Every structure is written in structure tokens, then in C-alpha cells.
Amino acid sequence: MPKPIRKAIFPVGGQGTRFLPATKAVPKEMLPVVDRPLLQYAVDEALSAGVEQMIYVTARGKGSLEEYFDIAGELVASLKAKGKAAELALLDSTQLAPGRIAYVRQQEPAGLGHAVWCARLITGDEPFAVLLPDELLWNPAAPALKAMVGVYERHGGNVISVLEVPEAHTHRYGIVDPGAADGLVTEVKGVIEKPKAGTAPSRLAAIGRYILQPEVMGILGEGKRGAGNEIQLTDAMAQLIGRQPFHALTFTGVRHDCGDKAGFINANIALALEREDVGPAVREYLQGVGL
Numbered sequence: 092m093p094k095p096i097r098k099a100i101f102p103v104g105g106q107g108t109r110f111l112p113a114t115k116a117v118p119k120e121m122l123p124v125v126d127r128p129l130l131q132y133a134v135d136e137a138l139s140a141g142v143e144q145m146i147y148v149t150a151r152g153k154g155s156l157e158e159y160f161d162i163a164g165e166l167v168a169s170l171k172a173k174g175k176a177a178e179l180a181l182l183d184s185t186q187l188a189p190g191r192i193a194y195v196r197q198q199e200p201a202g203l204g205h206a207v208w209c210a211r212l213i214t215g216d217e218p219f220a221v222l223l224p225d226e227l228l229w230n231p232a233a234p235a236l237k238a239m240v241g242v243y244e245r246h247g248g249n250v251i252s253v254l255e256v257p258e259a260h261t262h263r264y265g266i267v268d269p270g271a272a273d274g275l276v277t278e279v280k281g282v283i284e285k286p287k288a289g290t291a292p293s294r295l296a297a298i299g300r301y302i303l304q305p306e307v308m309g310i311l312g313e314g315k316r317g318a319g320n321e322i323q324l325t326d327a328m329a330q331l332i333g334r335q336p337f338h339a340l341t342f343t344g345v346r347h348d349c350g351d352k353a354g355f356i357n358a359n360i361a362l363a364l365e366r367e368d369v370g371p372a373v374r375e376y377l378q379g380v381g382l
């Protein structure tokens with residue numbers, strides 16, 4: 092049995108320029124999908140996969156994340172005094188026990204690989220998960236990271252989550268060079284970050300969930316720059332191939348790319364429609380405007 096995945100890194104240092112002006116004062120990760128911040132969905136996914144410690148790689152201006160994941164004493168007291176039990180329960184997954192959340196600053200925006208490397212002293216010699224909160228992977232019955240842990244327990248090594256994207260979009264992603272496939276699990280023979288149009292080895296794109304062995308930190312520490320002159324996680328992962336098992340699990344569920352405005356709005360509509368409280372009113376509105 093490989094070592095359990097106890098720690099997860101959440102790179103949350105990005106400036107969120109695609110959501111300006113809102114992100115001038117509110118971190119992108121705190122924008123709500125229905126009534127929960129985007130980051131909460133990724134944290135819930137990690138909790139459901141058995142992760143014990145969340146490591147947020149933050150940056151300047153991200154202070155509200157710390158407020159959100161703290162105990163709001165006055166709010167709790169006033170909800171209790173008013174007997175608002177349902178509202179109190181909503182706060183549960185925002186209040187993890189002391190020590191279960193750690194914060195590290197990424198002092199310069201040097202890429203995803205650099206953000207992950209910033210957490211190396213906390214992950215130490217353990218394997219860990221990485222979740223990109225922009226990617227809202229929605230499958231409450233079989234959350235993405237939990238399914239990946241299943242693959243990891245069978246094969247060990249490194250596991251990433253993938254989905255087929257249109258050929259015209261491959262230049263936006265880390266793309267897998269696939270080996271043998273067994274159902275939803277594909278061996279990874281290679282992986283390339285943002286391949287130029289027409290050069291992608293497949294249409295299988297990494298969608299922001301990773302289980303990685305600690306050796307990747309040493310490779311990231313070399314600080315080699317890749318696509319966009321950034322330190323790329325994909326390039327470091329590529330160096331593990333052949334040294335350690337490496338598999339891709341195709342995600343089954345609905346992927347909402349909340350790094351994109353339309354994707355974010357779609358996520359709000361899709362998740363609202365599933366809710367008993369707001370679903371009927373949203374459906375009525377959509378039908379009213381002819382949708």
C-alpha cells in the first residue's frame with residue numbers, strides 16, 4: 092500500500108485578472124458559486140478524499156482567505172443566540188481544527204510549478220495532492236480526487252485527472268502522451284505544457300488535480316523555466332515519467348472552468364439548478380426567457 096495522501100496544496104496566489112474589477116478587492120477563489128466560495132468546493136473535494144492538511148499557497152491581497160477559514164466568534168455567538176442552527180451548520184466545513192490549514196506565501200508570480208514548490212517544507216517526504224480551485228470538478232457521488240486516490244492505491248506513483256478537450260483547445264493545457272489504457276485509467280508516457288497548435292500528442296488535457304510523489308519538489312527546485320517563461324509543474328512531472336508509475340484518470344462528472352467568465356456563470360447556473368432552495372426559481376427564470 093503506498094503512503095496515504097494526507098496533504099493537499101491549493102495554489103491560490105493568482106491575481107485573477109480575468110475577473111477584474113471584482114478581484115481588485117476580492118480574491119478570485121472567494122467568488123461564490125451559488126453561496127460557497129470557489130475554494131470551498133476544492134476543499135470539500137480534498138476532505139472527501141481523506142486529506143488532513145490543506146496548504147494554501149497565497150500572495151499579497153489574499154487575507155480574506157484566512158478570515159474565511161477561521162472561527163468567526165461574534166457571528167457564531169449571534170447565530171447561536173438567535174437559534175439559527177441551519178446557518179451555523181453551514182459554517183462547519185470552513186472551520187477546520189487548528190493546524191489543518193497552513194499558509195505559505197508565493198512571493199513572486201513565477202508559475203504553477205513555483206507555487207507548488209513553495210509548499211515543499213510542509214509536504215516534506217510525503218506524496219501530496221494539488222488542486223487548482225479554478226477547476227470546479229463536479230461529481231458529488233464520486234469526487235475527482237477521491238477517485239484518483241483509488242487509482243493511486245492500486246498503482247502508486249503519480250496520478251493526474253484528465254478530460255478530452257477539442258483539438259483547437261489543446262494549446263491551453265498540459266496534454267498527455269497516452270500509453271496503454273484500461274477503462275478510464277491511461278498510462279502517461281509523456282506530458283507537455285501548452286503544445287503549439289497541431290503538435291499535441293493527444294486531446295487528453297490535465298484538468299487541475301494531481302497526486303504527486305515528493306521527488307517532484309527537487310525537480311521544481313532547479314527552477315527551469317518553460318512555457319510562458321514560467322516554472323511549469325507539467326515539465327517537472329514529465330521528468331518523473333519512467334522513474335515512477337504515472338497514470339491519468341479520466342474524470343467522470345461535469346467540469347466547470349471557473350477561471351473563465353462564461354465557465355463561472357455556467358457553474359452558478361448548473362449548481363443552482365440542482366439546489367432545492369434556489370433551483371425552481373432559477374429554472375422558472377430560464378424558461379421565462381425562452382431557455
Ligand code: G1P
Nearest residue numbers: 203226264265296297298299325
Ligand atoms: C494549468 C496547468 C495546465 C493545466 C491547467 C488546467 O494551466 O499548467 O497544465 O492543463 O492548469 O486548468 P493554467 O490554466 O494555469 O495556464
